[in-house]
Amino acid sequence: MPGKRLGAMMFEVQITIWVADLYERLSLPVLPAVVEALQKEVADRMKEVNRGKTDHKKRIQIQMKVARAEEQESQEEMGEKASIAAYVWPG
Numbered sequence: 001m002p003g004k005r006l007g008a009m010m011f012e013v014q015i016t017i018w019v020a021d022l023y024e025r026l027s028l029p030v031l032p033a034v035v036e037a038l039q040k041e042v043a044d045r046m047k048e049v050n051r052g053k054t055d056h057k058k059r060i061q062i063q064m065k066v067a068r069a070e071e072q073e074s075q076e077e078m079g080e081k082a083s084i085a086a087y088v089w090p091g
Contacts, residue, residue, distance in 0.1 A: 015042055 019038055023030045051057070 016035055016038055020030045020035070023034070
C-alpha cells in the first residue's frame with residue numbers, strides 16, 4: 001500500500017507544479033490558497049477513484065457491460081429484420 005500512496009502524492013505534486021507553471025505563464029500570482037484547494041481536490045478525487053475499485057463496484061460494472069452488449073445485439077437484430085422487411089415488402 002505505501003507505493004500506492006506515494007504514487008498519489010507524486011500525482012498531487014505534478015498537478016500542483018503544472019498549475020503553478022500555468023499561473024506563472026499567465027503572469028498571475030500563485031496563491032497558497034489555490035495550491036491548497038488544488039491539493040484538496042486531487043486528494044478527494046483519488047479517494048473517489050479508490051472507492052470505485054471495490055469488488056462490488058467491479059461486479060456492477062461488468063453487469064452493465066454485459067447488459068449493454070445484449071442491448072446492442074438486440075438492436076442489431078431489429079435493424080437486420082427491418083432492412084429485410086423493407087427489401088422484401090412489395091411496394
